[in-house]
Amino acid sequence: MLATARAIVYRDLLVAxxxxxxxxxxxxxxxIVTSLFPLGIGAEPNLLRAIAxxxxxxxxxxxxxxxxxxxxxxxxxxxxxxxxxxGASPLGVVAAAKALAHWMVTGMPLAVIAPLIALQYDLxxxxxxxxxxSLLLGTPVLSLIGAIGAALTLGLRGGGVLxxxxxxxLYVPVLIIGAGARRRASSCCSPRCxxxxxxxxxxxxxxx
Amino acid sequence: MKWFWYASPQTFYPLAGTIARASGIVAALxxxxxxxxxxxxxxxxxxxxxxxxxxxxxxxxxxxSMFIYVVMACWAALGLALNTRLSGMMASALAPTGALFTFIxxxxxxxxxxxxxxxxxxxDARLTSELILLFLYLGFMALQAAIDDPRRADxxxxxxxxxxxxxxxxxxxxxxxxxxxxxxxxxxxTRAPTMAATMLTGMLLMALAFWAYSIAVSMVRVRCIIRxxxxxxxx
Amino acid sequence: xxxxxxxxxxxxxxxxxxxxxxxxxxxxxxxxxxxxxxGKTSLLRILCGLAWPAxxxxxxxxxxxxxxxxxxxxxxxxxxxxxxxKDELTAAENLAVTCTLAxxxxxxxxxxxxxxxxxxxxERQVRHLSQGQRRRAAxxxxxxxxxxxxxxxxxxxxxxxxxxxxxxxxLVRAHAGRGGAVVYTTHQAAALRDTxxxxx
Numbered sequence: 225m226l227a228t229a230r231a232i233v234y235r236d237l238l239v240a241x242x243x244x245x246x247x248x249x250x251x252x253x254x255x256i257v258t259s260l261f262p263l264g265i266g267a268e269p270n271l272l273r274a275i276a277x278x279x280x281x282x283x284x285x286x287x288x289x290x291x292x293x294x295x296x297x298x299x300x301x302x303x304x305x306x307x308x309x310x311g312a313s314p315l316g317v318v319a320a321a322k323a324l325a326h327w328m329v330t331g332m333p334l335a336v337i338a339p340l341i342a343l344q345y346d347l348x349x350x351x352x353x354x355x356x357x358s359l360l361l362g363t364p365v366l367s368l369i370g371a372i373g374a375a376l377t378l379g380l381r382g383g384g385v386l387x388x389x390x391x392x393x394l395y396v397p398v399l400i401i402g403a404g405a406r407r408r409a410s411s412c413c414s415p416r417c418x419x420x421x422x423x424x425x426x427x428x429x430x431x432x
Numbered sequence: 433m434k435w436f437w438y439a440s441p442q443t444f445y446p447l448a449g450t451i452a453r454a455s456g457i458v459a460a461l462x463x464x465x466x467x468x469x470x471x472x473x474x475x476x477x478x479x480x481x482x483x484x485x486x487x488x489x490x491x492x493x494x495x496x497s498m499f500i501y502v503v504m505a506c507w508a509a510l511g512l513a514l515n516t517r518l519s520g521m522m523a524s525a526l527a528p529t530g531a532l533f534t535f536i537x538x539x540x541x542x543x544x545x546x547x548x549x550x551x552x553x554x555x556d557a558r559l560t561s562e563l564i565l566l567f568l569y570l571g572f573m574a575l576q577a578a579i580d581d582p583r584r585a586d587x588x589x590x591x592x593x594x595x596x597x598x599x600x601x602x603x604x605x606x607x608x609x610x611x612x613x614x615x616x617x618x619x620x621x622t623r624a625p626t627m628a629a630t631m632l633t634g635m636l637l638m639a640l641a642f643w644a645y646s647i648a649v650s651m652v653r654v655r656c657i658i659r660x661x662x663x664x665x666x667x
Numbered sequence: 668x669x670x671x672x673x674x675x676x677x678x679x680x681x682x683x684x685x686x687x688x689x690x691x692x693x694x695x696x697x698x699x700x701x702x703x704x705x706g707k708t709s710l711l712r713i714l715c716g717l718a719w720p721a722x723x724x725x726x727x728x729x730x731x732x733x734x735x736x737x738x739x740x741x742x743x744x745x746x747x748x749x750x751x752x753k754d755e756l757t758a759a760e761n762l763a764v765t766c767t768l769a770x771x772x773x774x775x776x777x778x779x780x781x782x783x784x785x786x787x788x789x790e791r792q793v794r795h796l797s798q799g800q801r802r803r804a805a806x807x808x809x810x811x812x813x814x815x816x817x818x819x820x821x822x823x824x825x826x827x828x829x830x831x832x833x834x835x836x837x838l839v840r841a842h843a844g845r846g847g848a849v850v851y852t853t854h855q856a857a858a859l860r861d862t863x864x865x866x867x
Contacts, residue, residue: 227767228767228768228770230767231763231764231767231768232764232768234764235753235756235760235764238753238755238756238760239753239755239756242755242756242792243755301749302749302750302751302752302753302754303747303748303749303750303751303752304751304752304753306717306745306747306749306751307751307765307768307769308768309717309740310715310716310717310740310743310745310769311737311740311768311769311770312737312740312741312768312769312770313737313768313770314736314737372591372592372595376575376588376591376592377575377578380578380579381578382578386571386574386575386578389567389570389571389574390571390574390575390592392567393564393567393568393571393596393599393603394595394596394599394603396564396603396606396607397599397602397603397605397606397607400606400607400609400610401606401609404609404610
């Protein structure tokens, strides 16, 4: 089972490394969207500082959504999905491995460059760690939930928009907790309390 | 034993018609009673005046919107576990009614907000949760509409409904938490005035009326679905 | 080994075949023949477990395949129309992952050897291969699947030149000779001799 998971993650990472444009586009989208908000709302520093975590989280969410469509579609097109379906391991392992690979390619880079965006929004430096950590913990959950939507809408007309419609309501708790983490951190208790809450969310896994 | 005989769409078709007629009558009677109590018998509220009377529609509609989702998810789970076609049809039949009640809850919530708090929309926990519930219903209906093969549509919808039902408490509590985080001076729009016995009776009657209505309407819809899929031999 | 009883297949409201029963035992070579659109690929997919029949059941060693799940998947090799290869990976990398997914233990030299038999350069990325070469790279898997009892091949001879066709034929016969079973589809009239035929 572990061998299967490793093989799937390895293959997806290799494809991502050799087709760097996919990863770059998702990251670029993230950066562009975060730049749109000040243009739309106004660049008042206090305002930007207040909306920073929310804006970064929403942009991360949308960026993650962008690449979800291709999660299973690419494999369906070239026949590798059938190989995985007829594989020696349970489908749950396959789905989890795909979600993990998706996270490593889209979610993790977002968490890494989020502090740079936070700089643009003049967020206090001591909150960078909380922000990055919340994204690091939240984006795998986004990938897992997104995998459910991607699997259900595989091959359907209007798949991309339908996928967003299905998955965004399920993303809401992650967004609330993730973006709310900064408030908690800056106000009183340690990040530990929402960290614990986050771990329980990671127990969700997609079905085929 | 008898349940499984009715699990075939052909045999369920006439039964559905009977249930629909009976529930429709019950719904009309209960609604008449509930509305009478709500609009004429229950006393005027000390703080909110006559405007509060909309809760006789708002609160039962909100209850039904959540209840129907749970029932839908139960039918979905049954369909997946026992592989019966009728369960999937029932889930599909319930969804539009659930969406309707969610919409009614949101709309009446807004109408209540205007005279009492001055705005049509408030981002309080209950209304925001209802909004997300509406998206969940619409997503379910959109997914089923996008899939041509009825079997796949039933299975996909069932999975989505089950994922949704597990998420509803999570969504609700996270929204409540979010609400406390960003609490300004505003009080929740949906806080009902302290309940006099007549008010409670009125709301319960309306809830039962909505329930009977949902049964009636979903039975009619299931008959349409059965006919569409070629399962009914005669009316 | 493999038994199918009363299979009915529907596609787009049309019934492709109904009440189809077949049996495949050891050392069997079964060919599914028929025109385009007659349901050959659908039948093969139903036998794999990738699709479900409208009616009927497929059994492997007496057990319905639905209940067996991975146990059945491990006992078969399915090569369909799609190549099952990632464009960005080399032929060797693709074959290595495919074998791992199928639970087949294959060492590096064995993989290179298999690809060599089909004259595919292991280190070339698949996107640089022609259509025929991709087909051969996909079929190279057969050279490593000697231990897998059931082979289900969809149009294995399509897009292959004479040498490659002969190689596939050799592998198929060797597999049947070892006690395995092969079910394949083709709409070409020329096919392996000594095979049973089912017409759709």
